[in-house]
Amino acid sequence: MRVALRVSSSYEHWDAGCEFALVEVTPELAVLALRRIAALHAQRSEDPEIDETYYWTSCVECYFSPWIAQEDAGAEVEPACLRVAERLCEGQSEDDGVIEVSDNFRVPRCQIAGVECQQMIVREAAIAFSAIPKHTSFYVHTAEITVAMLDAALGLPARA
Numbered sequence: 001m002r003v004a005l006r007v008s009s010s011y012e013h014w015d016a017g018c019e020f021a022l023v024e025v026t027p028e029l030a031v032l033a034l035r036r037i038a039a040l041h042a043q044r045s046e047d048p049e050i051d052e053t054y055y056w057t058s059c060v061e062c063y064f065s066p067w068i069a070q071e072d073a074g075a076e077v078e079p080a081c082l083r084v085a086e087r088l089c090e091g092q093s094e095d096d097g098v099i100e101v102s103d104n105f106r107v108p109r110c111q112i113a114g115v116e117c118q119q120m121i122v123r124e125a126a127i128a129f130s131a132i133p134k135h136t137s138f139y140v141h142t143a144e145i146t147v148a149m150l151d152a153a154l155g156l157p158a159r160a
Contacts, residue, residue, distance in 0.1 A: 001024075001025045001100055001149075001152065001153045002022065002023070002024050002025070002061075002100065002101045002102070002103060002105060003022075003023050003025055003098050003099065003100055003101065003145065003149070004020050004021070004022055004098070004099050004101050004105075005020065005021045005022075005023060005097060005098055005128075005129075005142040005143045005145070006019075006020060006097030006098070006142070006143045007019055007020055007021050007063060007140050007141065007142050007143075008140065008141055009138060009139075009140050009141075010138045010139045010140070010141070011136070011138035014136075015065070015133070015140060016113055016133030016134070016135075016136050016140070017063070017064070017065040017111075017112075017113035017133070018063040018064075018065070018113045018115065018131070018133050018140040019064070019065045019066070019067070020063070020064055020065070020066070021060045021061075021062070021063050021064070021129060021142045022060070022061040022062050022064065022101070022105070022107055023059060023060055023061060023129070023142075023145065024061055025145060025149065025150065025153040026153065027153060027154055029059055029153070030150040030151070030153040030154045031154070033120070033122070033127045033145070033150050034147070034150055034151075034154075036053070036055065036120070036122040036127070037122055037123075037124070037125070037126075037127070037147065039053075039122075040052070040053055040122050040123070040124065041124070051123075052121055052122060052123045052124075053121075053122045054119045054120070054121055054122075054130075055119060055120045055122065056117075056118070056119060057118055057119060057120040057129070058118055059118070059120055059129065060115075060118055060129050060131065060142070061107075062107055062112045062113075063112070063113045063115050063131065063133070063140065064107045064111045064112050064113060065111055065113060066111060096143060096144070097142075097143030097144075098143050098144070098145065098149070113133055113134075114133065114134035114135075115131035115132060115133050115134060115140070116131065116132050116134055117131060117132045118130070118131040119131070121141070123144065125146060125147050126144035126145060126146045126147060127144065127145050127150075128141060128142050128143065128144045128145070129141070129142045130142070147159065
């Protein structure tokens with residue numbers, strides 16, 4: 001399953017072209033994330049003050065902005081990126097800031113933002129990602145991928 005995630009910036013005036021993120025939620029990623037969520041729950045039994053944990057990762061396929069000017073990119077701008085962005089911005093996503101995209105969805109190179117220091121954020125019932133856009137000193141953070149979505153990536157029924 002591939003998902004596009006809404007991204008927010010810790011710097012209110014700029015996102016460095018990181019408005020959305022594309023993530024391939026593979027069975028391997030789902031197993032890893034669910035294992036880390038379980039580890040967080042185990043840590044909470046020892047220390048209830050733990051809120052979330054961070055792991056270095058490169059799970060995000062890319063951070064991107066579909067709003068690049070057509071004249072700057074030539075024919076490279078992908079109309080599908082604009083449709084995904086419009087759905088996320090209009091609140092038409094199935095989950096808060098997350099929509100599933102087709103397997104052939106691609107982001108043209110001209111719309112991809114450079115990032116470094118990528119991290120997976122593990123929370124009680126979800127994961128999210130953060131990164132530092134290149135040549136900046138602030139973070140961008142994605143919407144959450146819930147346990148239900150991770151279970152779906154594994155073909156498991158929804159938890160009660």
